[in-house]
Amino acid sequence: MFDVVKPSDREWWVKCVPEAIRQKAEQRQKDERNKFPREAYLDLLDLKKIIAKNWRLFEPHFAVVTASRGKGESLRFFDGLNEIRRLIGHPLKMHVSGYNFSEEQRKLLAHVDDLALKLIRRVRSLN
Numbered sequence: 001m002f003d004v005v006k007p008s009d010r011e012w013w014v015k016c017v018p019e020a021i022r023q024k025a026e027q028r029q030k031d032e033r034n035k036f037p038r039e040a041y042l043d044l045l046d047l048k049k050i051i052a053k054n055w056r057l058f059e060p061h062f063a064v065v066t067a068s069r070g071k072g073e074s075l076r077f078f079d080g081l082n083e084i085r086r087l088i089g090h091p092l093k094m095h096v097s098g099y100n101f102s103e104e105q106r107k108l109l110a111h112v113d114d115l116a117l118k119l120i121r122r123v124r125s126l127n
Contacts, residue, residue: 001047002039003123004057013038016054021046044085048078065118077115080108 005016013022021042028041042050051058055071062074084105087094101109 001051001058003120003127004061005050005054007127008054008057016057017050018053021049044082045078048075051075061119061122065115065122077108077112080105081112084109 005012009015017025022038025038025041025046029036029038032041052071052075059071059074062068066074068074084101087099087101093099
């Protein structure tokens with residue numbers, strides 16, 4: 001994702017990232033004493049919002065890599081992926097509840113992994 005927004009503008013952080021998201025990430029970075037770059041403190045759904053805000057930069061890549069039609073359809077997977085991420089991020093909840101991933105969730109993970117690899121290859125081949 002950053003390989004798309006960073007080259008778009010020298011001030012990409014200010015111009016491409018919504019203010020509330022920037023402030024949250026910057027505060028997290030400050031709390032950890034600048035241990036990682038500010039973009040490392042973004043949440044998964046922050047990435048969805050950044051892509052949506054800058055859709056003109058991302059649309060050509062999604063159009064080539066997926067058969068989806070438009071921003072909403074292209075970014076819908078983020079919501080399901082975030083639900084899975086929440087379960088993985090809180091393994092005690094999974095363990096105590098006896099939760100197991102459904103076949104649909106497993107397919108979503110495989111789909112997102114494939115999509116991410118294709119998008120990365122495409123963007124890097126153009127840079």
